[in-house]
Amino acid sequence: MEILETLSMRPEPARLGDLARDLVIPKSSMHALLTTLVNRGYVERDSTDRYRIVESFRQGFGWVGGFxxxxxxxxxxxxxxxxxxxxxxxxxxxxxxxxxxxxxxxxxxxxxxxxxxxxxxxxxxxxxxxxxxxxxxxxxxxxxxxxxxxxxxxxxxxxxxxxxxxxxxxxxxxxxxxxxxxxxxxxxxxxxxxxxxxxxxxxxxxxxxxxxxxxxxxxxxxxxxxxxxxxxxxxxxxxxxxxxx
Incomplete structure (x- = not known):
């Protein structure tokens, strides 16, 4: 949840290392968590290996109460x-x-x-x-x-x-x-x-x-x-x- 909340407040995509540092999470653990979020469709990884929240979720997580x-x-x-x-x-x-x-x-x-x-x-x-x-x-x-x-x-x-x-x-x-x-x-x-x-x-x-x-x-x-x-x-x-x- 902290990763999703952090990404939702960032206007630009974030690098794995920056997220790991800011949230005080080991890089290996952060990588595993981000991979799960990408695979489940909550987060996107761009061609420069930076991560951002899926744009339709930025103003709130619409799948809560809606598939x-x-x-x-x-x-x-x-x-x-x-x-x-x-x-x-x-x-x-x-x-x-x-x-x-x-x-x-x-x-x-x-x-x-x-x-x-x-x-x-x-x-x-x-x-x-x-x-x-x-x-x-x-x-x-x-x-x-x-x-x-x-x-x-x-x-x-x-x-x-x-x-x-x-x-x-x-x-x-x-x-x-x-x-x-x-x-x-x-x-x-x-x-x-x-x-x-x-x-x-x-x-x-x-x-x-x-x-x-x-x-x-x-x-x-x-x-x-x-x-x-x-x-x-x-x-x-x-x-x-x-x-x-």
Whole structure:
């Protein structure tokens, strides 16, 4: 807590040695503590090996009473790297209480033709790959209630609007560990998404690589590997370990 409080009051990043001296903590112990804080998404280390608190936490620790601020801090540098590697847009979403999905953070492709969505967009759970991945790992009774109250509407002529067909897709997602969608929610838009888990192994969010149909058709295997790797990296930062499952 002293490290976090100290960094929150510093306008500039601090070196490990300076923090160790100011807080009277051995450098080896300070290094271990800072490494943990970086891995958990509370602190960032820059290219000159200086440390600073994640900017969104500077005015207060928003994840106390709210998971999204921590998820955003943990996920953003990871999805930025995935965006740079794939040159495609990457989204991270969480499930709302009504079982639709909320966009938490994104890294938008710099290609001239790209997929994008507004910050904090709310998207239908049944009609998007992010929503389906989350529904696939939601309590069955809650899913039953969701379908009972939701009118299934087609966004494109390829959209699934049959409940049985969507449920089959949820089963497929659970079995294979990821979901895909091709021109169902947006004409010319495709996506591949994988679940993000917390330290207890529970699915708490989803990461999606969103692209255009032509590029997706040519690079499906590459995008699958990238989204699974990204989901695992974010999950590990949230404390998940496969051996705990």
């Amino acid at each position: 999204e601020a921590q998820l955003r801090a943990v996920a953003q540098p990871i999805i930025d790297a995935t965006r740079d590697a794939t040159r495609e847009t990457v989204f991270v979403c969480v499930q709302r209480p009504d079982l639709d999905v909320q966009l938490v953070c994104k890294a938008v492709s710099e290609q001239p033709i790209r997929y994008d969505a507004k910050e904090q967009s709310c998207l239908p759970g049944y009609a998007t790959v992010m929503g389906r991945v989350l529904l696939a790992h939601t309590d069955p009774d809650a899913v039953d209630a969701y379908f009972a109250r939701t009118e299934l509407q087609a966004a494109t002529d390829r959209a699934l609007t049959d409940e049985a067909a969507i449920r089959e897709e949820l089963e497929r997602i659970r079995a294979q560990g990821f979901g895909t969608i091709e021109e169902e929610f947006a004409q010319g838009g495709c996506g591949i998404a994988a679940p993000i888990r917390n330290g207890e192994g529970r699915v708490v969010a989803v990461v999606d690589i969103a692209t255009v149909a032509q590029r997706y058709a040519a690079r499906k295997g590459e995008m699958k590997a990238a989204v699974l790797e990204t989901a695992e990296a974010i999950s590990q930062r949230l404390g998940h370990r496969k051996e705990r499952e």
